[in-house]
Amino acid sequence: MRRLLVANRGEIAVRIIRAARDLGVETVAVTSQADRHALHARMADRAVCIGPAVAAGSYLRKDLLLHTALETDCDAVHPGYGFLSEDAEFAAMVEREGLVFVGPSADAIAEMGDKARARDVVMSAGIPVVPGSDGPVDNAEAVRDFGSRFGYPLLLKAKAGGGGRGMRVVENDAAAAGLFTLARTEAESSFGDGGIYVEKYLPQVRHVEIQVLADNHGHIVYLGERDCSIQRRHQKILEEAPSPAINDDLRTAMGQAAVAVAKTVRYTGAGTVEFLFDVQTRDFYFIETNTRIQVEHPITEAVAGLDLVAWQLRIADGEHLDLQQSDVELRGHAIEARITAEDATAGFLPRPGTIGQFLVPSGPGVRVDTHCHAGASVPPYYDSLLAKLIVHGRDRGEALRRLQRALHEFHIDGVASTVPFHRWLAEQPAIVAGDYTTAYLDHALVTYRDTIGEPKGAVT
Incomplete structure (x- = not known):
């Protein structure tokens, strides 16, 4: 190359x-x-x-x-x-x-990128999936039929793409028509494919994903998990590795399941197999595979000590993956905060513009991935991500303290940013304890709106 x-x-x-x-x-x-x-x-x-x-x-x-x-x-x-x-x-x-x-072959992308087809592939490998439709549904009536069989709430999901776009939670029959139209329209505009499928919505779960690396010679390893449960409207806000909820036995079981999925479609490159983990039953269910590098890949890089993007290039160039599963050693704990050009006090409304000051944190265990700088333009046409703040520590406590310290050093003006929101979030008891589900943030935002303004001691 x-x-x-x-x-x-x-x-x-x-x-x-x-x-x-x-x-x-x-x-x-x-x-x-x-x-x-x-x-x-x-x-x-x-x-x-x-x-x-x-x-x-x-x-x-x-x-x-x-x-x-x-x-x-x-x-x-x-x-x-x-x-x-x-x-x-x-x-x-x-x-x-x-x-x-x-990346993977076009065939593998087609097989795993279409979530409805991916479910069939995974079930054939004996891996549990969340109850869902056999394929895309054509109208709201099909959604209601599914609800009558499995009960509400339901989750509508775009069959192509990801990132929370084309996703809606349906609570009852009356909401089905309007939400189906919204999900289909958003999926069409985001991915050029308005196909929607439906599955049972599980409210008390964590979103846990397994990173895999596969070369062109049939060798596949998994690199532990990332917990992506801190989400707003299915958009990830904060991620950490490893998951506070996963023990070694579960990590092995989920990793082996992810490798089985990758082998089934002859996957190559870096990929992510995503699961829902039921915190009450401690069962896990496949939900989708992302056939690309993930936004949150740096926290896996931090704990695994690997450059995943470099490995994507090396694998694409035909190199053998010189790493056995027994060689994978996860060290310490890493957390990533996504910093976006959004006003959290106004319902996370995007605020494009021109950046004034852009002062990023540094020091031991702190990394900032960004394309921004003082004077840079933030256009309104694309995703509002400004930067990813990644911290790494010997354990979760050290990583969390570094996150809190780094957020107090981070300063952006000229455009609104979610830095103040993340300062508040990083100090919430549930985050500190690591005790949360995918439903946590929507409830916590009620408290944040009541708290509007900078947390005590924050840099302004």
């Missing part, structure tokens, strides 16, 4: 460019008109503006991305996360042109 097209923007594009440079691989960045002066464009060996600000005319244009890769003599394409990262057609287009798609 000599030259890599980075088919993405923002933080993940910067992350890929750095990994490629460490391996001696040249990079070509693509930008929209809104991102022509963005950090990833300046860091790459070459940058090409491919279209207007709106993603549908630039970052989602498969033809333009492929044309750019060929015109700039790239060997490979890295899709990052979001956008076309789980688009089987795009992966197939790249493969047909003789380029390397940094």
